[in-house]
Amino acid sequence: MKRVAGVGGDRVVCCDRRGRLQVNGRSVDEEYLHRGDEPSSVAFDIVVPEGTLWMMGDHRSNSRDSRELLGQPGGGMVPVDMVIGRVDWLGWPLGRMGSLPRSGAFDGVRPPGGAHG
Template structure:
């Protein structure tokens, strides 16, 4: 942003200080007979117009960012604890490209409302619970979920699914408190959601400040082939 400090200041524009003159008190002439330059009304009006223009640009930029690039969301439930707590505010990137396993995403849920969960499987993945160590597997490879799974929760009750192409299998980190793909698969036969229903990836908690942090993909997902 251009620094306009002093550009419309009547004193500096007239060069009174640079000339070494001292303005006369009460509007009287100084010893040299020079008069104090009167403030220019036009320059003040110009400063107001410029400020209004900059405010308008800022508002328009914020609107465009929220409409097309990033958007804040509030967490209303316990389904993603302890990754996300009730009352947390997150920022969602709406232009982040392809969704990957392990991403925390906001999407249009099964009831049409904005919902936030973690991507466990993508189109073509075979997702199953559980192996002999009670771990969820993706294409036969176990997930080490200790880093994000709610303490004391088991990964899930048994299920096995082949995720259709173009769709996602999503689960909350607080498994015992999350209504997610597992429940809808049980009741409807297809708990996945379309990739087109994804609003974006949550990449940071910004409020409260005491919890502000970036949300990264757990390492266990980066090890999947």
């Protein structure tokens, strides 16, 4: 499973001066990251094309996500029509079983010039 870090039109940058992911100029506090992980060991500055998503795992040091395909055809973007659902509940590991609360990490992020519909 991966987390949507950017949608069409978003500028996603790693990282700000404090080492945090930035989306459209706003730094994101990602409290859900795996303990000891940094937002990314790979620097990037991308604008997500319309109709695609920039995806990142929560266990960044052990995640094959959009960063893995930077420089490849498609640039690591995932077409929106390839997404078939969302995660609302965890069944494994057993110690984390249960429903997933919204993190709110991206609530303050707005696209340049407007708000997401």
